[in-house]
Amino acid sequence: MMAARTAAPPCVTVAWESSVSSHARRTLSVFGPALLALALAAGCKATPPTDVPGRAGPSPTAPWAMTPSPALTARATEDLRDPPEIVSRGGLLRTRIVVERKKVFLAGRVLWALTYNGLYMPPTLRLRPGDRMEIEFDNRLEQRTNLHVHGLHVSPGGAADNVFLDVQPGKTFTYSYTFPKDLAPGTYWYHPHPHGLSTAQTAGGMSGLIVVDGLDRFLPASLRGVTEHVVALKDFQLLGDQIKTLGLKMSAPTTRTVDGQLNPRIHIRPGETQLWRIANIGANIFYKVALPGTRLHVVAQDGFPVNKVYAADSLVVPAGARYDVLVQGPRAGTSELVTLPFSSGRAGSKAGNQFPRATLATVESGGTPVRAAALPTRFAPVTDLGTEPVAGRKTITFTENRAGTAFFINGRQFDHHRVDFRSRLGTVEEWTIRNDSDEIHSFHVHTNNFQVMRINGERQTNHGLQDTVDVPPRGTMVIRIRFLDYTGTTVLHCHIMNHEDSGMMSVLRIDK
Incomplete structure (x- = not known):
């Protein structure tokens, strides 16, 4: 071929x-x-x-x-x-x-x-x-x-x-x-x-x-066709006249761009509603995205529309995750879209990485003000796997060596010749993902998305399915996943690519 x-x-x-x-x-x-x-x-x-x-x-x-x-x-x-x-x-x-x-x-x-x-x-x-x-x-x-x-x-x-x-x-x-x-x-x-x-x-x-x-069909008529922006978060480490690709360290100085631009201007009128597609399409690092003084209204996460629009002052976006948000223009003036300081390690430990505050873009609110539209509350129907019978349960445990150079799932490193987990088409399973390390690991599975049920024992609001979610240090996450439409061999892994490439990935086989 x-x-x-x-x-x-x-x-x-x-x-x-x-x-x-x-x-x-x-x-x-x-x-x-x-x-x-x-x-x-x-x-x-x-x-x-x-x-x-x-x-x-x-x-x-x-x-x-x-x-x-x-x-x-x-x-x-x-x-x-x-x-x-x-x-x-x-x-x-x-x-x-x-x-x-x-x-x-x-x-x-x-x-x-x-x-x-x-x-x-x-x-x-x-x-x-x-x-x-x-x-x-x-x-x-x-x-x-x-x-x-x-x-x-x-x-x-x-x-x-x-x-x-x-x-x-x-x-x-x-x-x-x-x-x-x-x-x-x-x-x-x-x-x-x-x-x-x-x-x-x-x-x-x-x-x-x-x-x-297709996201428009869930919006009220007054918000269909609003200005839409891609906010693609791409980062690089600079070595002379090249983007560094080998020996990457998450804590090293990192330049963050939006759509490949360094601190671009985003124009909006006071009161205007825009749709921003925020996506972390880098390899490793975390963003804690905020527009101080303006709330971000989430209408979709990881490609799935939410059932209820929810507002956040900031959103933690690990590598691979996406949020579609409605933003309403602040009063006339200039503000900054930023990533706030964030630690991926457990408090009191030396693990993980410290990510500093950085400016992502400059938001310029100006021109003729408009009346701020009423934002929707109820949004799209979502799947609720919490009511489904569970055909099987699995435990997936993330660990790493003391030096933080080798990473494991259930004590084993990735081998594409070995099938680590098997599931059956048309069933729902409940998985417990354990993080037995002192830093965050971002759980991701291919082919089918999942519903987060509990994190550290606390029941989670079901806003819809997701595909990339952080498992807290020394913590647990319980998910439910349905295997639809496709059989075959796929993978699950930590989406911090440094960890994935260093062994933290497993093979999942979906059978008829």
């Missing part, structure tokens, strides 16, 4: 071969030439940097092992640019992704990055429930890779969401997905998932968003 690449790659690839929306065409027409000029000026024929994942033989004193440069900061001088979109037409989204190491213009610098079609922030793939998606995936890296559509309910086998499949260097593979008609509307994302390389490739820049349309 895989064909060898027969032509040398062009110096720059900025066009996506697909049904491109008018917004995408405008974006590419404006920024494509600039990206091309910058890449040419930067010298596409230059010797690649030493920090290349999969490249053999750097010594411990090579640049990839060094401490990264300080995090970059900037004044808000440019407006937020939502990524261009690739939109399904007639029930089909067809596109091409070229994976390669390129120089990109990022945070005011020209940097080496791992890119999809030459872009650090690639287009958003936009589709509807029941659609099909075909992606011609061309690997021009010097190492294997693959593609995972995070959170989507789709087959884990064959040419679909198959993380056991590797696309080798110089090869092209066509992914083909058929989504169910009841696919939940919301925000998802895509990224690489080759075991041992997921961290390096995602941290290097390989991630983008997927939007499943």
Whole structure:
């Protein structure tokens, strides 16, 4: 099924071969030439940097092992640019992704990055429930890779969401997905998932968003068609003129971007309601997102609409998680969208990491004020697995060694040849996820989403299904999960990719 690449790659690839929306065409027409000029000026024929994942033989004193440069900061001088979109037409989204190491213009610098079609922030793939998606995936890296559509309910086998499949260097593979008609509307994302390389490739820049349309139907008529923004949280550690991909430490200085921009301006009128799709599409770090003085009204989490809209002053967003929120413009003036200080370790322990406060974007509220709309309270119907009979129970225990360099599930490290858990199609199971360590681990399972029942014994409000949830240090989380539609072999793991790549992943087999 895989064909060898027969032509040398062009110096720059900025066009996506697909049904491109008018917004995408405008974006590419404006920024494509600039990206091309910058890449040419930067010298596409230059010797690649030493920090290349999969490249053999750097010594411990090579640049990839060094401490990264300080995090970059900037004044808000440019407006937020939502990524261009690739939109399904007639029930089909067809596109091409070229994976390669390129120089990109990022945070005011020209940097080496791992890119999809030459872009650090690639287009958003936009589709509807029941659609099909075909992606011609061309690997021009010097190492294997693959593609995972995070959170989507789709087959884990064959040419679909198959993380056991590797696309080798110089090869092209066509992914083909058929989504169910009841696919939940919301925000998802895509990224690489080759075991041992997921961290390096995602941290290097390989991630983008997927939007499943249909959330509008749960909004009151007055809020349908409101201004919508992607708030894709992507972070990188800087090493000279390259994004660091090897030897990553979560506590190291890290530059945080929104849609690949450093502190962009988000415009809103006082009282105006906007929909923001907040998604952590990085490899490892946590965000505690807040817009001080303005509450975030959650309408969907991890791609699933909620049953009741709830408001939060801040949202903890681990790597992989998403929240769709309604935001109403504050009084005229300037405020900052920030990530607040956050610790992933147990109080009193030396485990985990401390994440500092950082500015993500500058929100400028101005123009003619509008009357703030009444926000909905009741929203969408949700699945309640709490009333379902339980066919089986499992315990999944996260542990790590004292040095924090090796990670385990039920005392074992990942082996793709071994099936760790078996479940049966059409049943509901109750799982207890134990975290026997002093730092947070983020639980994620492919193919089917789950309902959180209890955390540390405390019953949780059922706002809807999720796919990436933090398990507190020395704590437990009880979930229920239903196995629908698809049999096959899939995985569950900690979504802190440093931990996943270091062993904290297991194989789940779903049988008829």
